[in-house]
Amino acid sequence: MVITGDGEMLMAFGALATISVARPNNLDIIVLDNQHFGETGMQESHTGMGVDFAKVAIATGFDDADCLQEPTKLDDLCVKLAEPANGPRLYVLKIGNYSATLFLLPLGATI
Numbered sequence: 001m002v003i004t005g006d007g008e009m010l011m012a013f014g015a016l017a018t019i020s021v022a023r024p025n026n027l028d029i030i031v032l033d034n035q036h037f038g039e040t041g042m043q044e045s046h047t048g049m050g051v052d053f054a055k056v057a058i059a060t061g062f063d064d065a066d067c068l069q070e071p072t073k074l075d076d077l078c079v080k081l082a083e084p085a086n087g088p089r090l091y092v093l094k095i096g097n098y099s100a101t102l103f104l105l106p107l108g109a110t111i
Contacts, residue, residue: 001081006033006047006092013056019088020061028081029057029090034097053092063087069094
């Protein structure tokens with residue numbers, strides 16, 4: 001299982017086609033979608049403007065994909081994830097877009 005965000009998934013959009021061609025039956029992708037680019041200042045992401053990862057995943061050949069907008073659907077998703085798959089699956093979980101406090105290191109700083 002891969003858990004990723006909408007911004008990261010948008011940056012690797014072509015990976016959906018590659019995954020679909022490889023057809024792993026043991027890969028579930030969970031996209032936490034707050035419809036914003038959190039790391040760069042909370043600009044609205046493409047998913048906030050209508051891009052639908054679940055539809056893209058189905059169009060590229062994923063075995064199953066869905067978008068969950070209600071927390072009550074999580075129990076059903078957990079049951080589905082426990083079932084065997086015939087290919088890759090992708091599920092989008094719509095979450096709040098709360099702005100976290102960012103801490104950015106100055107250029108040239110070392111940890």
